[in-house]
Amino acid sequence: MVVLDGKKVSNDIKDEIAVAVEKMTGNGDAIPHLAAVIVGEDGASLTYVGSKVRACQRVGFDSTLIQLPSDISEQALLQTIDELNHNDAIDGFIVQLPLPKHIDTQKILLAVDPKKDVDGFHPENFGKLALDMETFIPATPFGIMELIRRYDIETSGKHVVVIGRSHIVGRPISILMSRKGYPGDSTVTLTHSRTQNLSDITKTADIIISALGIPEFLTPDMVKDGVVVIDVGITRVPSEDHPKGYVIRGDVAYEALLGKASYMTPVPGGVGPMTIAMLLQNTLLARQRRNAV
């Protein structure tokens, strides 16, 4: 069993990005600049955004954090986005989700200039993903693809079973794995809450990508020998044994699957750390595309 070590791979990617930035600086090219917009004071959101800004600093990007009050009007937030769209110094920006309830998230995401949409959430970019055009691939599926690529896992003609049809993981990864090329060319089955006899399907899978959010849902009786398991689930499970009062669990019964899987992502330390690395990668791409014009 090979551990798909997202922590290590994400650090490798950050190192590579840092080298690319140094080279850009050496050439006198502009370097990538990511802006992050956060509305309100939600603790988890502040933590995520803080990690993203620190990651920028680590690889040598410029970064800007825009903190807005939780009672900001939709109109004022749209105004901020419009300014970022037109600010020539900014290559890409993200709007940290979730947004307060009085703001229409869809309207906000549609307002982001697709050329600066490094989260890949704008429908134009999502459509380009489905139509095999140049785009920004959302960070989580992009991270999964990159893990598969770096461990050189065969995907052509393989049966990939995706569990969960969310807009940010299940839907895009199901499309990406069935596109032409590598990683891709897989036969993909997308399963979800309405799927019947799920374990009959997972048993036929060469690769399982689970983004369900039910801790230790995937057990050895549901998979065949040699399966590749990518676990996108992250759930806090109460635990008195830990000072924080909880432990993080994935969708996969990791220990139980050790004897059956050929490759597996741990949780934490698998797909999770890849997402920030891929956000940086998208920001680098945004800058490179501008430099290439």
Added chain:
Amino acid sequence: MVVLDGKKVSNDIKDEIAVAVEKMTGNGDAIPHLAAVIVGEDGASLTYVGSKVRACQRVGFDSTLIQLPSDISEQALLQTIDELNHNDAIDGFIVQLPLPKHIDTQKILLAVDPKKDVDGFHPENFGKLALDMETFIPATPFGIMELIRRYDIETSGKHVVVIGRSHIVGRPISILMSRKGYPGDSTVTLTHSRTQNLSDITKTADIIISALGIPEFLTPDMVKDGVVVIDVGITRVPSEDHPKGYVIRGDVAYEALLGKASYMTPVPGGVGPMTIAMLLQNTLLARQRRNAV
């Protein structure tokens, strides 16, 4: 075995659209106006465009046919599209494909205002389809959905196997059938040229949607009893017995499957006639969305 009679259903839809147009006229609302752009003199393309214009006339739409010479420059075609985008009298328009080789098709499709893109080929509209937002669904998958709806075929939790991953059929219908709602909520497997052991997969299907282009490819040994078969294949097969010198064949061995399928589309007369009806439906939607503003 129930025949999914696309000819009849498409006529029903056209009748319904004609009634809607009469009502719009009665209310003093603007009525739908479709424009079609054709470049060059390709016989098949001229036939298709002619059918679309005649269908507009039948349901009471205004229509405009713009015929351009095959040596028109890309710039001049983009200019035509820009004019249609800004022409307030036009609700929707299509650019008949294929375009001559000196024109970048992708660039042309990207130039169409998504609000008037009644073919649903613009990536923004395609992304909205994948993200469950209001959009224009491309005519062929929209027609398949409508056939399933009108015959009240159960789809929730059913296993749908799609054969072929084209941008205009396989990819969008695989997304649509796995979205929430009806028709949808299916477990969807997307298969294609790289798929291994295809018949093992089709044998587990409750619904098969084939858009492969290989005549009579799907045979009884590949399906289970009671399967629903939607045949999107249209291939001309040489035949000395017919005055035209060919017959039209689908992907499905229709006669051989009569004893096994529960529902099946004939070719011709199944999915084919639905496409123009759904183009009209999209044009009606485009007008209604404008009237609603």
